[in-house]
Amino acid sequence: MFCSHDEHNRAVIVALVVGGLLGAGLALLLAPQSGKRTRQQIADLAEDLKDYATDLSGKVRSKVG
Numbered sequence: 001m002f003c004s005h006d007e008h009n010r011a012v013i014v015a016l017v018v019g020g021l022l023g024a025g026l027a028l029l030l031a032p033q034s035g036k037r038t039r040q041q042i043a044d045l046a047e048d049l050k051d052y053a054t055d056l057s058g059k060v061r062s063k064v065g
Contacts, residue, residue: 021049 028041 017052021045 024045025042028038028045031038
């Protein structure tokens with residue numbers, strides 16, 4: 001029912017990252033620029049997110065195991 005201090009900190013960090021990514025995605029979609037450029041920026045953002053998730057999962061695995 002209650003989560004530990006570490007779990008709470010992780011949840012806050014994940015929420016901030018997800019919120020930041022959603023905000024960046026919305027900013028890209030609403031910016032006045034060509035569709036081709038917007039799609040490229042979204043693809044770049046997705047690649048950055050993939051790299052971040054891979055790094056984060058590696059760090060979590062090293063701390064857990």
